[in-house]
Amino acid sequence: MAAAHHSAALRAPAHPMAKAGYGKRDAPDQAPPRATDFAGLEPREAAIAAYLDRLPEGAAIGYKVLAEELPDYGQQACRSALDRLTRAGHLRRIKVHVTVADGQMRWVTRTYFSRTARDADWWAAHVRFVRGLDAPGQPPAPAPAATDVPGAAASATGAPGASGAPGVSGAPRASAAGASAAGSAPEPGVRASRSDAYAVLAGLGRREPRLQLSESECAELEHLAGEWLARGVGREQMIRALTSGLPESVHSARPLLRKRLETKMPPTPAPHPEKDHPGEQIVGAVMMCLFCDEDETTTTLDHGVCRDCRADIARDEAAGLTGDVPDTFLARPRGGVDVAARVAELRSATARPVLPAPRPRR
Secondary structure, three states, rough: OHHHHHHHHHHHHHHOOOOOOOOEEEEOOOOOOOOEEEOOOOHHHHHHHHHHHHOOOOEOOOHHHHHOOOOOHHHHHHHHHHHHHHHHOOOOEEEEEEEEEEOOOEEEEEEEOOOOOOOOHHHHHHHHHHHOOOOOOOOOOOOOOOOOOOOHHHHHHOOOOOOOOOOOOHHHHHHHHHHHHHOOOOOOOOOOOOOOOHHHOOHHHOOOHHOOOOHHHHHHHHHHHHHHOOOOOOOOHHHHHHHHOOOOOOOHHHHHHHHHHHOOOOOOOOOOOOOOOOOOOEEEEEEEEOOOOOOOOOOOOOOOEEEHHHHHHHHOOOOOOOOOOOOHOOOOOOOOOOHHHHHHHHHHHOOOOOOOOOOOOO
């Protein structure tokens, strides 16, 4: 019987897939496949675990789908088996808040499967990692960009040994940038560096003479133009937006441009958190009950299953509803022999041949 259960894994390529973004996900840092991966489980749980292990990412692995694909078990049996797999550390269901490529936000549910059994602490750390934080065995979260370069001040003042030290060749530039940001005056005879926003405003007069600005006017409007660029608008796109549809006569360019920069300000772009898969960006994640829509923010989960669902499973097991499906209810027999087809074959082999009718005598 165990061999019949394991043979179901051969049908994995035909297994239905979940909607895009949902379904099975492989947990990271798993050991290579071995014949003894699920030896510690009961035969039913081992068979279903081996079947899940062979499924591709994105496959639908709810207990109702499994009951349709695995002829030996009904829905109660599959639900009970998945519950035991969660307690053994092979399954967790996580609800993930993502921003998709078109900027819309939605919640998706994913069931993470681990061939290697994990404890509850590992799964909790994995959920934190999905939210963009660090977790044991995972790639570390990106470190924040350093605002100060060690040794920059020493290099700027010409301290001995500052030049030629490994990794400090860019320190003078960093120091100059910090001094400029702090408002320090540039060295005599050296033109202060201007931002891209300032350059766009200063170049408007060459594109459209009616929008010629003075140096002080460019500095006054620089922060508004800089906000356009920070929101992802290109320089040429901003120039077209400021120069198109002008009135015939422009008495003063500064108030006109201020008005346009404020009223035509593009929207704030969607946030860009750490990516989980191409085309989407993770915003948040919470652990979810494997069988219902409750999550860890609304109920207490015991190894990935809420108390109500676990109580329902316990009642089904006590009532004997989680065993194998009887042979009389199966769409196809367990042994792989189609009894009806075999009986029809035997009947056709033993049936008497039909003789032609005799000709009448004259």
